[in-house]
Amino acid sequence: MTEQVEHFPALVAEEAGDTVRLGIQELRLQDLPAHEVTIRVAYSSVNYKDGLASIKEGRVVRAYPIVPGIDLAGTVTASDTPAVKPGTKVLVTGYELGVSQHGGYAAYARVPADWVIPLPDGLSLRDAMLLGTAGFTAALSVHRLQENGVRPEQGPILVTGASGGVGSVAMAILAKAGYQVVASTGKEAAHDVLRALGATEVVSREAVLTDGSKPLERQRWAGAVDTVGGRTLSSILRNLRYGGSVAACGLTGGPQLDATVFPFILRGVNLLGIDSVYAPRDVRLTLWERLAKPWKVTDRLARAMTVVDLDALPEVLASILRGEVTGRVVVRVAP
Incomplete structure (x- = not known):
């Protein structure tokens, strides 16, 4: 299955001499990597690693231009594998997302099927990104x-x-x-x-x-x-x-x-x-179930949550590098 979408907004990081320039651009589905699962992204989040992706000296990005965002949560719109069905709410964290391939700061993302974790009962898409990586x-x-x-x-x-x-x-x-x-x-x-x-x-x-x-x-x-x-x-x-x-x-x-x-x-x-980037899938499934049930703390965390849109990200990414961010920042991509 494929979905016909002409253009969608994304925050793109590009090399500009000795610096990295961030800006909102219109991308197409064919700009995404050729993987099995396409996701309409509802929310992402801001992590220190995302801040590093926004600066040349951060040295986490394999090559620019790239859509940063090492987390995403959304709904599957197309899938080339029966293991992940369209319409399923899912989350993705870590792996090469936002580092060597386009990440969560875009209205659509395409990822390998084995990166995809079904959204556990007890968490909303926003809750999942209040947690994130x-x-x-x-x-x-x-x-x-x-x-x-x-x-x-x-x-x-x-x-x-x-x-x-x-x-x-x-x-x-x-x-x-x-x-x-x-x-x-x-x-x-x-x-x-x-x-x-x-x-x-x-x-x-x-x-x-x-x-x-x-x-x-x-x-x-x-x-x-x-x-x-x-x-x-x-x-x-x-x-x-x-x-x-x-x-x-x-x-x-x-x-x-x-x-x-x-x-x-x-x-x-x-x-x-502790390596959360390449943690085994069975560990991910177990811990996300705990985060949704016995370890559910999203109500507490929401007291120190900030929600921003894509266009606010350049300043937020600079702030997290300066150590000025307290709690969690959730990115509203396309709820």
């Missing part, structure tokens, strides 16, 4: 902590970068699951929002950092979801309780890790790498 990454982080035995009764869980997309969702999921959550942020104005999302304590970025003079320090947290990396992750490892785990899912604080083996061999701690 950030929500899936957060859910995967909590899932991995639980797989490694981190339980609510063992003590507080630290969430760094808590005012950002992944941090805010992780904090809300952990709170709903019964954990005591310590939120770390550099934004003093976000403290009330973080408490409303479920934080029992809010601390500054500096309160997490240690000088690194000792390979082990006092045992503070039973686990952590770290979206920052760099010195922050190094400090967390030195301060985890015996048998604790940290899910590492970001590097806004830098890619370098200055650590010793002592936390691993003297306290038995676990450093868990």
Whole structure:
């Protein structure tokens, strides 16, 4: 099946010398990649990776021009496979979306069938993008902590970068699951929002950092979801309780890790790498069902949600790179 659409709007990122120019353009279905499933996009979202796609030095885009947007939710309009039927509401996150092929910032997208996740009962299309890659990454982080035995009764869980997309969702999921959550942020104005999302304590970025003079320090947290990396992750490892785990899912604080083996061999701690881009399909299906039911936190997250249209995206993408975005930004594409 195919659908006849003459033109549709898209935010396109193009090289302009040493910079990237963003603008709304009219595309055609034949401009989309040749995959099995065509989707009319209702909503997308804004992630830090989308911000990186909007600048040359971001180095996440394989080649320009491209439609950014690593998330999308919408309705299937055409399909070349019986596994995905037209009329089905679906979501897509990660893989090569918005990186090496046109992504979610367009009224239509075309993707491989195995990228497509049916919208689970309990979530609307807007809910799915209120979560998006950030929500899936957060859910995967909590899932991995639980797989490694981190339980609510063992003590507080630290969430760094808590005012950002992944941090805010992780904090809300952990709170709903019964954990005591310590939120770390550099934004003093976000403290009330973080408490409303479920934080029992809010601390500054500096309160997490240690000088690194000792390979082990006092045992503070039973686990952590770290979206920052760099010195922050190094400090967390030195301060985890015996048998604790940290899910590492970001590097806004830098890619370098200055650590010793002592936390691993003297306290038995676990450093868990979180990759939401190529996560297996069965894991995606399981976690999206949890996000729709036992871990459903969209009502809480909506308190810190901003909804924008495509033409507002250039400034929003610049804002997320400047660290000025709190909570989740949902993009209304063609509801």
